[in-house]
Amino acid sequence: MIHQLPKLNYVYDALEPYIDAKTMELHHTKHHQTYVDKLNATLEKYPELVGRPLEELLINLQSLKVDDADRTAIRNHGGGHFNHSLFWMYLDPSNTKNELLAKEISKTFGSIDEFKKQFTDSAAKLFGSGWTWLARNNQNSKLEIKNLPNQDAPIISGLQPLLGLDVWEHAYYLKYQNRRPEYIENFWKVIKLI
Numbered sequence: 297m298i299h300q301l302p303k304l305n306y307v308y309d310a311l312e313p314y315i316d317a318k319t320m321e322l323h324h325t326k327h328h329q330t331y332v333d334k335l336n337a338t339l340e341k342y343p344e345l346v347g348r349p350l351e352e353l354l355i356n357l358q359s360l361k362v363d364d365a366d367r368t369a370i371r372n373h374g375g376g377h378f379n380h381s382l383f384w385m386y387l388d389p390s391n392t393k394n395e396l397l398a399k400e401i402s403k404t405f406g407s408i409d410e411f412k413k414q415f416t417d418s419a420a421k422l423f424g425s426g427w428t429w430l431a432r433n434n435q436n437s438k439l440e441i442k443n444l445p446n447q448d449a450p451i452i453s454g455l456q457p458l459l460g461l462d463v464w465e466h467a468y469y470l471k472y473q474n475r476r477p478e479y480i481e482n483f484w485k486v487i488k489l490i
């Protein structure tokens with residue numbers, strides 16, 4: 297096994313009542329674990345890719361010498377592993393405010409509240425399964441809010457992720473069922489970074 301499920305720095309009920317313990321446990325030990333397992337299973341066919349960092353595989357996805365089906369598998373499962381590893385860090389209750397980032401967000405979007413409003417609207421409108429990101433565009437270094445489908449990692453399209461919200465139903469359905477807006481609203485109560 298090359299890629300491994302990262303340990304969380306906090307317990308599964310640390311984000312209660314906003315994100316419930318059962319969802320956290322299933323999300324981490326089942327959903328994320330499956331992305332890791334399927335990524336490893338795909339890479340087993342390509343010894344030359346073993347040991348290459350995940351970021352490198354994703355950034356160079358189009359030029360990897362692999363079958364098309366395996367390229368898709370690396371995109372989906374590698375992206376799933378990449379995105380979820382970041383997500384657990386964003387949610388960490390021991391995070392402290394990133395003053396520099398908060399300042400830049402205010403400058404870019406007008407205020408933190410206005411940023412949250414735009415991010416929330418974007419996440420609410422995302423059709424199907426995917427993620428909403430705050431990311432820095434490599435081309436102009438500017439911050440932007442972007443919805444990406446499925447498990448597409450931002451780095452595949454030249455975006456450096458700074459904050460991301462998983463809006464797949466598996467991230468909220470147990471507690472919120474179809475009430476995605478409520479899940480998004482409560483996401484802000486968990487996030488300490490901005």
Ligand code: MN
Binds near residue numbers: 323466467
């Ligand atoms: Mn997820």
